[in-house]
Each structure stands twice: as C-alpha cells, then as structure tokens.
Amino acid sequence: MRYLPHTPEDIADMLAEVGVGSLEALFATIPKDCCCRLDMQLPAALTEWELNDHMDALAARTAVSPAVKVYMGAGSYDHFLPAAARHVLARGEFVTSYTPYQPEISQGTLQAIYEYQTLAGRLMGTEVATASHYDGSTALAEALLMAIRITRKKRVAVSAAVHPHHRRVVATYFDPTGYDIVELPCLPDGRTDLTALDGIEELAAAAVQSPNFFGCIEDLQAAADGAHARQALFVASFTEPLAFGLLKSPGSLGADIVCGEGQSLGLPRSFGGPGLGMLGSRMAFVRNLPGRLVGRTQDQDGRQGFVLTLATREQHIRREKATSNICTNNSLCALTAAVYMAALGAAGFCELAQLNHDKAEYLKTGLAQAGFPSPFSSPTFNEFVVRFPGGVEKVYRRLLDKRIVAGLPLAKYYPGLSDCTLLCVTETAAKHDLDNLIKEVRS
Amino acid sequence: MRYLPHTPEDIADMLAEVGVGSLEALFATIPKDCCCRLDMQLPAALTEWELNDHMDALAARTAVSPAVKVYMGAGSYDHFLPAAARHVLARGEFVTSYTPYQPEISQGTLQAIYEYQTLAGRLMGTEVATASHYDGSTALAEALLMAIRITRKKRVAVSAAVHPHHRRVVATYFDPTGYDIVELPCLPDGRTDLTALDGIEELAAAAVQSPNFFGCIEDLQAAADGAHARQALFVASFTEPLAFGLLKSPGSLGADIVCGEGQSLGLPRSFGGPGLGMLGSRMAFVRNLPGRLVGRTQDQDGRQGFVLTLATREQHIRREKATSNICTNNSLCALTAAVYMAALGAAGFCELAQLNHDKAEYLKTGLAQAGFPSPFSSPTFNEFVVRFPGGVEKVYRRLLDKRIVAGLPLAKYYPGLSDCTLLCVTETAAKHDLDNLIKEVRS
Amino acid sequence: MTDSLGTTGLILNEPLLWEKGRKGRCGFSLPRRDVPVSALDPHLTGTGPDFPELSEVDLIRHYTRLSTWNFGVDTGTYPLGSCTMKYNPKTNERQAGLPGFAAAHPLLPPELAQGALALMHDLAGFLAEITGMDAVSLQPAAGAHGELTGMLLIYAYHRSQGAQRSKIIIPDTAHGTNPASAALCGYRPVPITSGAQGVLTAEVVAAVMDEETAGIMVTNPNTLGLFEENIRQITDIVHAKGGLVYCDGANMNAVMGIIDMKAIGIDVLHLNLHKTFSTPHGGGGPGSGPVCVHKRLEPFLPVPRVIKQGSTYTLSEEFPQSIGKLDTFHGHFGIMVRAYSYILSLGPAGLKKASQLAVLNANYVKEKLKETFHLAHDRPCMHECVLSDKNQAGHGVTTLDIAKRLMDYGFHPPTIYFPLVVPGAIMIEPTETESKEDLDRFIDAMQQIAREAAENPQLLHDAPHKSKVRRLDEVSAARKPCLAG
C-alpha cells in the first residue's frame, strides 16, 4: 500500500529491535478477554483509479449547477471561488500542519489567523474576533453561554427569525444546563417583535439575526437598545456576512457579541460543512471568549511574531473550568475566509454585496409583478420569502422538473408560512436565468 | 484588472518620476511613421467566471474518456496520472521559476533535473541524458544532426517504421542542410529491413524505433551491429518508454544515441503537447550533445549543489557554433517524468509495463480469434496493427457511432496498409471494455 | 547524510495584509453587472469593512511566503503525540473537490442528493464496523464536539431512565476536552488516578462509582499510549451501578481491526477522522468527530439521520428521543469524503496493517530512546510512547529545550507536558506512515540532543536557531493581548 512505507525487511528489523516475534505479538499485552477483532466486513481496497471512478459516479448523483439551478440560501450560499485562492489554500504547509502549538515553525498559520481575526473584526464591527468555531450555530450557542457567564443571569431571548437550525443547536446545548430560552416572535413585516422583550426577567442576552432567516434586515440598533435597557447583552448573529459590504456592521449598531456563519466568505457549500463559525466581541469580554486566539508578540531577538494566547481560557489548561470545550476548530476555513476577504478588498466586497442585493431585488420585483409578492415588507439583501397563494408544492415540483430548485419551502419550519418559499440570488445567477425563473413561475 | 497592480495614483507618481505626461507619451520616441496601432479587434475582456463557462463549453466539444473510448496511441498514450504527482507539480516554486541560471536560489529545479537525467539515463541505458528537448521528433532530429557532427558524414538512414511524424520533422530540419536521408523499408513481419543498410555510403547514423510505429519490437542489437559495421552510429528512438519496463534498454543493446518521446511518463496527452523530448548517449559524446545539462558540484563551503554545465555547447555562449539553438526546453515535463518514475519505482514500472503488454495481447488475441489478425508476426508491446479485410472505414465509422475510436487508420501513412488500423491498449482499458470492443468489431 | 536534516535557506519576510496593497486594487474578478442598481434605504447602509486592497499577485505572494514559515506533514516527520499526524493522501483532496460534493447545497431535496447521502450512510456503516459499535452519527464537527455529543447522549439516556445523575468519572490522564465537555453537560468530573502501571485499576473505579455517577470517560488506548487492560472489569463495575462508559477514541489508530469497542463494554465513543482516518489538520481544523454508540443509545442520536430505503436514501427526523442537532447541517461533510476515500483506499486489511505498523513504530522509537530519555512506563506501548526530561534535569535542560532543539534538526517536536501525570512529558506518536529511515534519523537527533544537553545546555536553551523567528514572548502576549491589527 503506497501510504505504508514498511518493507518486509523493515518490519523484521524493527520487530527484532522491539524483541517481539510478529506484528500480532505487539498486542500481546491486551488481555484475551478483550477479544481481538475478527476481520472487519468492509469493501476490499480500491486502487486510486477505481476510487476515482467510484467517487465520480457518487458525485454525479448529487445535483449541482450548471445542470440544476439552485435558488436556495438558508445558511449556505453559492458564491464564485477564485482559482488563485484555491491555489494558495492547497499549499501543503498550511493544509498538513497541526494547531500551531510550536510557534517558531508555525508563523505562517499564526500570522494568517491573526490577519483573519483582524479582518473578521472589521467585518463584524467588533474589537476582537476568535480564531474560528465549528459553524454559525455552535458560535451562537457559545455566544449565548458566554453572555450567561458574563451577566451571571440564566435566561436568553432568541428571535424566531434566527435560522431555525441555529436555534435547534442552541436548544441542544442548553438542554442539560437548566438555562432557559424565550422565543421572540416576528412582526408581519418579517422582522423581530422587540416589544416581546418587555418583562422578561433574568435576561442575560437577546439574540437577533440580520439579515434574518427570511432575508429581512433587522433594526439591530433597536434590538441592542432593548437588550441594554434590561441590562442584558445584545448578541447579533448572521448567516450571510457578505451583507456587511452593504449594511452597517452589527458591532457599529451596538451588538456586544457578534457571531455567525462565514461559509459565504470563499468556502464551498460542501453539502453543509465544514463552514466557519465566526465570533467577536468587545475587548472587555476577551477573557470570557470561547475558543482560540492568536496574539502578536516578539521573539527573543525583537522580531515580530505571533502565538496562541490567553490559553488560560481553554480546556487544555483550565479543563472543566474552560470557557469552552473546543480544541480543533475550523482554522483552514478561517484562512480561506481571510484569503477571500483580501482578494475582494474593501471596494470589491462592497461592489459584490451590491450586486447580490440588486440581483435578488430584480427577481423579487419580477415575481411580485408576476403576482407573487413577498409576504414581508422589510428590505432584504440576497434572500427573500415569496408566497405562492396556490401553494408551494405544485410550483416547486413543476420547476424541479425544469431542473430548477425554487428555494426552501417554509412549511416545515414555519407552519404559518406554509405557502411560502425562501429564495436566494447571488452573483452567480445570470439575468437570463432569473427571467427564465419568472417565466416558469408565471406559466 | 486584477493582474495589474497600478492604481491611478501610482501611475501619476511614476509618470512624474519619469518626467512624462501620460502613458501614451512613454512611446514618444517611436517615430510617427511606425504608426501606432489603432485598437486591436479582439473580444472584450471576460471575467474569471465568464472564462470558466467559455472554456468548459469549449472543452466539452472534445471527446475524451469516459464518454468516448479511445484505443489510439501512435505517439500519445493514455496512462493513469497520480494525484500526488499533480500536487507536487503544482508548487509555485517549480512552476513559476525561469531556467536556473542563478543556481543558489534554483537548487530545487537543479537537483530535480539532475535526478531526471539520472533516471532517464537508467531508463534508456545511456551514460548521460540531457535535461530535455521539445518532443520526440525534435530529439530525433537533433540526435541525427549530432551523429553527423560526430562522424563528419552526411547521410542518415531512418527506418520506415519510425513514427511518420518524427520522420517528417527530421525531413524539415534536414531540408536546408544538404544532408540526406535514406529510408529503410520494413519486412513483412513489421520490423525494419536492416539488409537495406548494405552499400549505403557516407553513413553517419542509422535510426530505428522500438517498439516501432506498428508496435513491433525491433532487433536493436542487430541494427546496432549493422550500423557499427558501417562505422555509423546507431540511434535508437522510441515513443513509448514504458516498454523499457519489460524490454532491454536500447543502450544495453548497443545504441550510441537514444532518443524519444517521454509523454507517457506521467504527462497528460494535452492534444499532443507539451510532451518531453528525451535524449541520451555515451559519455564520450557529451560535448556534442545538444541542449541543457545539469551537473553536480560543490559550493564554496563544500556543500553539494547543482549547476547548469557544459554551457560552451550552447547558443548563449557559442552562438552560431552551438550544438543546438535550443534555449527554453521542456523542463517541467522532465520534472513530471521524474516524479512519475520515482512514484512507480523499479518494480512498479515493470509491473505496469507487463500489464500494458498483457492487456494489449488480450485484445490482439481476441481480435485474431474474431477473424481480424495482425498482418505482422513480430511481438508487440501495447500497440499493434490489425487488418480489417473488408476495409477500415466501415468498421471505424460503426464503432465511432458507439463512441469507440478504433485506433489510427494507417491508409494515410502507409498506402500498403490501407485496410489496417493501429490499436493501443494501456492499463486504463478495462477487460470488459476490451470484450465489448471485440464484440462490436465482430458484429 | 551525516549532517542535520535541518538547515537554513532564503526565506522572504512579509508584512501584514493591511501593510500591503493600495486603495484601488482588487485581486478578485468582479462579475459583470447585468441588472440595474437598486438602492437600499440609506439609513441601513454603511461604509463597508475596511479591508486591504491587493492585486492577485500580491495575494499569491503573501500566502506563498507565509506558507514557507510553516512546518507540515508534507515537510517532514511530525511525531506529535495524541494527534496522529499521519500522511494526508492527495487523492482524498481530489475527491472532496468534485463539484458533486463541493458545490452541493445541504438542503437539496434528498432525491437530488443521493450521492452525498449514500456516502454518509456508508461511511457511518464503515465506522460502526471498524469500532464494533451499533450506530453512528457523523454530525459532530471535531473530537471535543463528539465528546459533548456523547455526554448529551448519556444525559438523555439517564433522563429516559427516570433519574438524572450529577457526576462523571475522569482519569487524570484524560485530555482537557474530556472534563470540559462533561462540564458543558453540567456533570461534575470526579478525577481518578491511574495506577503505577499507567492504567486504571478496577479498584479506583469501584471506589468512586455510585448511583449518582452518570458513568466514566476513558481514553483507550490512553494518553500514555497504553491499553487500558482492566477495561472489562471497569466497564462491568460502571454498568453494574447503572452508569455508561464513554470512550475517547482519539487513539483508535492503534487498534483498528484489533479491538471491538462494544465487546469491551463501551457504550459511546468518538473518533477523530482528522487523526485516525488521515484527513488533514489544516493548521488546527476542520476536523470531524463522529460518535459511535451501543444500540441502547441509538434512539438519542442527533437528527437528521440518513435512512436507506431499498436503494434510495432519505433524511429522517422521526426520532422523538433524539438530543437534536449539533450543528447547522450534516457536520463536516467535506472531511467525511476524505475519510471515506481513505477507508476505501486501505480496505480492511490495510486499516489493520496501519494500526499494526503505527504500534510497531512507537515501540521501535521507545526501545531506541529509553536508555537515553526517561520512560514513564517501561512496557509495550500502543501507538505512542511517553518519555520525559528527567534524565536531563541534572543539566538544567527541560522538555521545552529539547522540543525547540528538535526543530534545528528538521523535526516537528512531539507533544510536550501532556499527559499531565508525567512531569515534563515528551509524548511521541510516529504514526505508521513514517519509514524506518525517518525514525532512525529522529532517534539520532534525539540522542545528539541528549549529548548536547550534557555538553552544551546553553545550545538548547537558545534553540531554535534555524527557524525564521526564535522563542517568542508568550508572557507579554497574554499580559497585554494584541489580537488584531
């Protein structure tokens, strides 16, 4: 096997050195009653070429563009990925290294993550950002637990317009903790009803996502004020950070903690993962932050260098008292996001965001004119809900036959929106495809 | 444009420094009568994404496996290419560097090419091998000119079973030189008629390819003896070096100069180029070799290192007296071949060669049993000629409709073989595909 | 070559991203606009993030240069204990990059995602077969996430039994994520010490196990690289009191095809696909930490689960007792593709061989170095062995000095100061993909360093000498944190 360098001679020499008669004998210390396995029932080894054929065939059984046009976002976005980014991200020194515990020979990863933290902070409008978390949902769960640690209060309020899956993950994390979660309902315009904050006792944090699950842009300033009025922290989450090329950053609108999903910053959708959990806050909370942080320092000759720092928050030092159990995070995804943000630059990022918005508006307006308006009046970014009065199922099926996925039907998530679907349009959708979609819906 | 870093401010500052008013003015020294161009009529710039779509569409209009089964070799072979090789060959330091004229910061390329020269020599059975040439045809032309330089004689004899395109390139190179080329005819068994060497005067070299264009394995020893008997050099060429995993090397059979095409050593067919021109000889001829050579030496601290050497043979030193005009060669292709040979190793190379031979034999035998024998009795490697008594065209067309390319019809190259086609089978052809081919031919 | 594997060469400095570039550049090909601009309510819009602006060549050089400051498995031997830094096959990257996988939306209707679902279904089956467990969830994003999932499963199990429990037993050799994950579930860790032999004794477990204790978290093979030989008695004791046994399977690389985890009494175990199954670590992730469970825990597994009906695959949420979701979608699918490719590339015999050779390599290094460096437990080890700086202490040389000096010899240092039970631990896990020659060079380097420790300790205190930067000031980094530029 080409991954196993040992020749029979090597094995014989090494066994002799170890003083053992056979490879099996290496396991002699294991008590018999731990009954060594019989052969595993697994497919026989494939050659590299058989594997290629097998995987090509499997991959061919999943629908992707251009064969199928998928107008679905809902936390996973289709953006163009530059060849130049893919090139540098394939460098073995980045891909095959471990967490940079030995900084002298890990400065590449360390500077790159320090740069990521900086750009992520500028994007979210926070003073500090962590090195990464698993994804947007775990980042939100960790953000809420962090707020509870900071405020020493036991209740969080989460908008019903936060991604339903993110809310389910929060529920999973909270289940054994005894902390409780209050849901903030939505207004007819598609935004969160902040008046629901009134009279919630023991409130540690209020969490609102913007653009929210319906694509609607929330009034984060009002949400921040509402939370602060109750001595609670305001947590702003997101699933489409490209929106901040156009919108004010959550941090600038008073969010104490900002978290979300960074997949759209240059990561392939990859059937949902790995993504990128982003999390940032005010510097005042830095010692309560979960997850890894890279800091700038100097070496003994005074040269600039970078290290993992504030490790006393982490499990390998603090064990059960750590701010989180996370160890391996999504470092290469953070690096990918940094490369992507740097490739676009300030102006490019804004322009790309504007284009996403404008293409989505083009479809939204077109569908409205075709008689399928959005149930929500609030402004949106690159996603929006549209209602099919005759019911979603029929239209959805018909379009599927035309190799078009008409977004995400909402019935399963919001019974009240059973005749609605959530559509997404990014820069990858050409005008003529949007025109075609409108035509098909009309017909 | 993302490749052009200059901002308007940069341009203004630099123009000021240069003391010129505009970019146009930089060209003021060019006389008006050299009439600056009006705009070029070219397609407007495409974005990276438009380019991807455009190229995908173009590439889709060329038939490749698995859509089409191509049983054609004739100097371009279908072999499996390992992902690991592709990975290291994409390293920017290899791909984006120039000819290693500055050895201190080019040791990667230099050691790799020194290693290539060594493995190439071992493969061909020569004491020395050059750093590369454009392809097998130019390597042959240069080899014959080299023989003429060494022997100071003016005539070469080339087997009719040498790849017809290689012979045409030799003819092109020889046309203005006044040297002449005698063609050695073939025997009924598909091999070169060496008796034709008798009585050729002023013979500088005799060139025979093995396996030859018909896939037949030549008697190189006899050819070498024949040439040497006439005080001529023997030049052995090849198009499928994988054969030397099974056959004796040309050098070991008395060839003075060995040359050929190295595409099958890990290079994609890429519609015919770039390939790899391989050339080697006895050390005695080293100062007559065309092309670049890497040599081993030491640095001033005694560390092993590598440099381009014997440059006094080359155009940049010797100008019109150089042994060749070649400058840029096919270095990255040589590196690719080295990676490929090292990946396979001695045993792997032999086993792969055996497998190629055996699969070709399987088809050859199957077709013979189906009533389509080869016109030639000589043993073959992974290519062979088969005769369709009813004529090639009909069968060829019928198979094409089944998405099978039945090799290369020989009528165009050898009128005497107008009812024959040249088939090739490599390790990439599965038994069931070969069975299917036989079935289709039969029907 | 007698001289060191490590040397120095030309490396380029590189400023921080925002010290580079110029306003007005863009390294990205902006798509053509084919729709009209439609303005957004100005009081919603901002100025956009302050990102540096670079050309494509600026970008390529920036990251190419940074990469050369890093050491990876592709660079050389990386015997980082407990991290299983085996070779990451390149074909796996090819597979994960196939558009049918990389471009697939996670919420596609199942009929449009059969390929991805089939892969997940089969990978889960492979992992169940390799561990001997009954069912698998691929959702956890890394090892610690798998531990949390395991704790949640145990929590849900006890609740279903009608009585919740408050404590969990954790040996002193455990990785930090174990207590941290337990704590997230509200469990109070009850620490126990491993015996003189470096393994747990039934007695210490029996002494603390009670009806208030949810179970035990064992790492097997443990972080000393030893097989917990009393595991059968231990699991019996825990089960007898109604507890469950969690196994941290981060060290599964030692026992593929050798140990049946269910047979030895494990109820739930997590795997690190980024260790045992060769997926790259990426400088710290992403990984994937599937949990494998005994059937009694299956009803509680995360949803959605991939179900095979005939020849088609669907996603089911119909598990009322499920603990719910652990991340937004299906977990780290891209990592699963790599692990799946790895398993198919090795097959059952290859996987078992990999474990055997991993154990052979560790024992070989142990035997060759135990005369020179103090060996915590002088007995046959599994995939790794734990030395220490005890013999060098006399010269004032520490494990840290030894680790830094190894860099000058061209090796990544082993894991140091872990497990905590061995003072000055040097935890060496060669993995099976290191050849005998590579190990011999590593052993030579360690022995030369031991000599240097005696003859010239300052050389070690000042190490590393060849890396782009030398030892960094971690103290002031933590005291006055500078976390963004």
Add this chain to the structure above:
Amino acid sequence: MTDSLGTTGLILNEPLLWEKGRKGRCGFSLPRRDVPVSALDPHLTGTGPDFPELSEVDLIRHYTRLSTWNFGVDTGTYPLGSCTMKYNPKTNERQAGLPGFAAAHPLLPPELAQGALALMHDLAGFLAEITGMDAVSLQPAAGAHGELTGMLLIYAYHRSQGAQRSKIIIPDTAHGTNPASAALCGYRPVPITSGAQGVLTAEVVAAVMDEETAGIMVTNPNTLGLFEENIRQITDIVHAKGGLVYCDGANMNAVMGIIDMKAIGIDVLHLNLHKTFSTPHGGGGPGSGPVCVHKRLEPFLPVPRVIKQGSTYTLSEEFPQSIGKLDTFHGHFGIMVRAYSYILSLGPAGLKKASQLAVLNANYVKEKLKETFHLAHDRPCMHECVLSDKNQAGHGVTTLDIAKRLMDYGFHPPTIYFPLVVPGAIMIEPTETESKEDLDRFIDAMQQIAREAAENPQLLHDAPHKSKVRRLDEVSAARKPCLAG
C-alpha cells in the same frame, strides 16, 4: 518594513532520490490486473530500469522540500531581463487542466476535437491581430523553435524565388538563439553593430545588405530595451535587395496594441507565449513560440493547419509549399490554452494597458537607478533597461557580485552579462505585474548594495549569504562533468 525582505528560516535538506527509499516500496497505485499474464519472448525482456522505490509520503516530501530551495515569480520580484517574468494567472492552470483539453488525443478525428481546434484557430487569429501580421503557425515549441521556423520560411521563400541565399544579417545585440537558429538553416550570420544610440542605423544595414543575403534578424524592441527607430528605413533597404525581415518578438510585451509589425515592414516574427502571454516558465519550459507572417510567407507555413469551414474546424495538409512539420503534433497545446485564457482575460484594452505599464515600470526603475549605476543608454526605454557595473568597478565589485547580493535582499537578480555589447550588463525587466511598492523595495536594495560596494566590497564577493547553498564551483563542474548519479 525597513529591514531586508530577505531573511533565513528552517529549510530541510533532502538526499538524492536514489539515496532515499527502500526496495519493496511503491508510491503508485498499481491498477488491478483483470487479464492473464502473457509472457514475452525472454530474449527480448530485460531487468527493467534501476529506479528508487519510495512511498507516496517519501515522494511528497522529496519534492516539497526541493521546491522550497527555489525562487519563483510566486515567491517574489523576478526582474530577469528579456524573460518577461510576469505573474502567471492561476485560472489559466484551471483551464489547461480541463479533461476536454488535458486528456485529448492529438490524432482524434476532427469531428471529435472541435473544441481544441476552435481554440487553436481563434488563438492564431488573436495573435495575428495583436501583431498586425497576416497568418500564424502555433506549432513552434519555444522562441528558438520559432526562429528556426522563421529561418526555414525565409529559406523556402527564396527557393521559391528561384535563387537561394547564403547570409543573414544579425545585430550584435541579438540573443544567442538568433545566430544559432540561422546556422541550422545553413545561413552564415553577418554581424552588424548597433549605433551609439543603441539602435541600428540604416547605413550599417545598407553597407552589408546584398543579393547574397537572405535578410535580417532584428529584435524589436531590442535587447537594450530600445525601440529600433530606424526600422522602416532598414526594412525598406532589405526588401529593396529582395531580402526578408525576421523580427525576434520576444520583447512584444512592450508594444501590444502599440506597434503594427507588418506596417513597419516585418515579414516574419515569433512570439514567446511564455513571456508576453503569461504562461509559466516551469523552471525552463515548456514554452510556445508561434510565428506570425506576412501573407507572402503564408504558403510556406507548417502543416497541418486548422481551417474553419462554416462553423466546423478541420486540419488541412493541402499546402504543397509548406516547410512541413516542426514537431510531432500541433505544438504545445497546453501552453496555448493558457495564452488564450490570458488574452480573453485582459481583452484588447487590458493588453495595451499591460504594455504601457511594463514600459512605465522599466522607465521608473531606470530613472531611479541611473544616478547610482551606469546606464548604457540614457534615453527612454521600452520594457527593460540595461545598467552596468561600471561605477562599481573602482571598488572591485562586479555585476556578478551585485546579482548575488540581491538574493540576500529577497530579489531574483536581473539578467546579467547580456546583451554582450554592454560590458557587465545588468538587464532589468520588471514587467507590468510588479507594483510600485515592489519596485521601490528593489530600488532601495540596489542602492544599499551600491553603498555596500563602496564600504564593504567583501560582503558582495561573499554573497549570497542567506541561500541554502552559496556560490557554486562551476569550473570543476564543467571540467569533470558529473551528470548522473
């Protein structure tokens, strides 16, 4: 950053391939055997080549380590005069790797190769438009091959005129490939010297041009980076005597969209796609050297040629006067794909802008350095400028010393000692993809080196100091050649 761009860091040594590995290893996945073994006549078979045997990880580390000993455009500024080391766009690699191109057999029946043929047809058209010439052959494999092709075309032309000629005029500034290519055609080079201004004068050409002379080979812009401003008169003179004008277009990067080569009297010109059109040099190739010709030479172009009939493309051999074939198939198609992608990515405006900025960069460097280093010809230059070590000679410092010292500063040296007409030439071609900051750093480095030359010449004689190896003994390398291990 004030400190040098160049520094040192950990680099790994690596033995020669055959000093690595062990018999019995294989880094290749051998395909499954599905047919019986059939023995070949034993007297034909040999033992096979003596190749080293490595595992896949051995292989990856070997080449990863070697790569880190190299300096490429991806590493940093590479102002190698006459070589146009511009950035090589990564999307071009993606396009060349598409199976429809990379896996295409060159002898596919045209109906199965329409995509590849369309690309070649259109690329030839683009190059004709860019140069202003009438027809193009893509077959030449590199610049020198293009020169040979050009010489063969001129040879064929004169033969068709009924009288062959024996000489060809070549300026002293020409690249070595020019006389070497002419000699391959049996032409005797007639050297002429360029004037005081660094360009050819009509007089010197008139003085040697006669009916025995086939024509002239000019490089325009020439290798001094100057535009041959008397080119119109020169081409008239040559044409008047029945000669033809060959233009070495290696420096086309200076004048895309600015000069119409046909209008200034060029009959045949070669391009280096691996210079002007951004295809990577690959450590010395492969390149591609298309020839562009005046219609009077079109009948002689190599075959086969791609012909468009309606909307379909075919290959035609029907050119009885053709010089024949220059290589086995169609030339370096893989390189053509990259150049085609580059042209489509920049478009006409982008190409012209590239030339303008290439010229701006060269003039900027020239102006900034001409006070410090002797400038051969103090006048506006095109894409490159030629300095020399004249001012430093007093300190015993040579161009070689300066070049080697530049490495310590993190730059690839310029081309040195070429063109031959400038003693101690330092030929600097920044290309358009270098930013102003990069050039300013390069200029700083050159100025610091000039200071060092005055203050501490030994520092330069001993340079480079930071590279993995220092100056190498080229003399004994040539005296006792060791060309294989």
